[in-house]
Amino acid sequence: MLKSDATPENGSKIQKAWGRLSGSSDRPPRILAVANQKGGVGKTTTAINLGTALAAVGSRVLILDLDPQANATTGLGIVPGPHDPIAYDLIIGDATLAEVVVETEVPDLHVAPTSMHLSGAEIELVRAPRREYRLADALREQAGGYDYVLVDCPPALGLLTLNALVAADGVLVPLQCEYYALEGISHLVRTVKRVKSSFNKNLDIQGIVLTMHDKRNRLCGMVAEDARKCFGSKVYETIIPRNVRVSEAPSHGKPVLLYDLRCAGAMAYARLAREVILRESEIIGMSIHQ
Numbered sequence: 509m510l511k512s513d514a515t516p517e518n519g520s521k522i523q524k525a526w527g528r529l530s531g532s533s534d535r536p537p538r539i540l541a542v543a544n545q546k547g548g549v550g551k552t553t554t555a556i557n558l559g560t561a562l563a564a565v566g567s568r569v570l571i572l573d574l575d576p577q578a579n580a581t582t583g584l585g586i587v588p589g590p591h592d593p594i595a596y597d598l599i600i601g602d603a604t605l606a607e608v609v610v611e612t613e614v615p616d617l618h619v620a621p622t623s624m625h626l627s628g629a630e631i632e633l634v635r636a637p638r639r640e641y642r643l644a645d646a647l648r649e650q651a652g653g654y655d656y657v658l659v660d661c662p663p664a665l666g667l668l669t670l671n672a673l674v675a676a677d678g679v680l681v682p683l684q685c686e687y688y689a690l691e692g693i694s695h696l697v698r699t700v701k702r703v704k705s706s707f708n709k710n711l712d713i714q715g716i717v718l719t720m721h722d723k724r725n726r727l728c729g730m731v732a733e734d735a736r737k738c739f740g741s742k743v744y745e746t747i748i749p750r751n752v753r754v755s756e757a758p759s760h761g762k763p764v765l766l767y768d769l770r771c772a773g774a775m776a777y778a779r780l781a782r783e784v785i786l787r788e789s790e791i792i793g794m795s796i797h798q
């Protein structure tokens with residue numbers, strides 16, 4: 509497994525800069541599926557950078573890359589070798605989580621990487637016993653060491669995303685501030701309801717994250733307003749701006765918080781992490797150490 513130039517000092521710097529927000533505990537991990545069947549809305553960017561920001565404030569975080577495009581894997585500077593176990597092996601039961609996870613250059617941020625091989629998983633899964641529960645079973649048994657598991661879903665509502673939704677406590681929905689954004693989301697909301705009634709009664713939309721917002725664009729403002737009208741407080745206060753540093757970071761194999769800690773995109777993901785932790789604390793009554 510190749511990793512980019514790991515410098516744990518970088519991550520420690522962020523940890524110090526923001527102080528400890530969250531308290532690690534022996535609770536089971538909160539599993540959040542980062543999902544939206546629409547492509548290119550900021551799922552992977554949110555998984556990577558929210559995960560980094562949560563780790564930076566003291567949480568132990570696993571990003572599980574469930575998308576055969578492997579963008580979360582490469583965006584964190586990981587290139588699995590042809591024989592390295594990947595998330596697919598975990599789902600199929602050929603590898604344990606410990607065998608699959610890789611450290612990143614951010615302390616306490618691990619990734620269960622993937623590669624194009626995962627594209628075969630959906631076909632194999634169709635015939636597997638408990639096919640909807642494969643990820644849920646694996647994480648329930650093996651993810652105890654983490655505070656958060658963020659599952660980066662592919663842009664489809666197939667069996668891989670279904671596995672994420674069945675395993676999850678909540679769904680984080682990145683919503684790109686553009687025309688038609690809300691139409692796509694109603695389909696996702698219906699899917700979440702169906703999964704809740706058939707497979708996972710605890711599932712709920714945890715929150716909606718407005719992404720790639722351009723304040724000079726009136727349409728962006730209108731989409732943000734409509735989203736708040738439709739979904740009220742489910743929409744996080746933090747809006748992720750469109751920011752060139754955010755889009756550059758993956759080509760360097762780094763979260764934007766390591767690539768340019770002070771840029772508007774990095775600061776927004778840091779604020780989002782605080783909101784996510786606060787919302788979690790409301791949901792599960794966790795104590796917050798500021």
Ligand SMILES: Nc1ncnc2c1ncn2[C@@H]1O[C@H](COP(=O)(O)OP(=O)(O)OP(=O)(O)O)[C@@H](O)[C@H]1O
Binds near residue numbers: 663751756773
């Ligand atoms: N805040 C942002 N500012 C600028 N560019 C962004 C921002 N967020 C995401 N992008 C860019 O937009 C593109 C799509 O983002 P991303 O890959 O996170 O979306 P996705 O929903 O995971 O896509 P897919 O559905 O293909 O998995 C990427 O090139 C990414 O770098």
Ligand SMILES: [Mg+2]
Binds near residue numbers: 551552580660661662
């Ligand atoms: Mg993606």
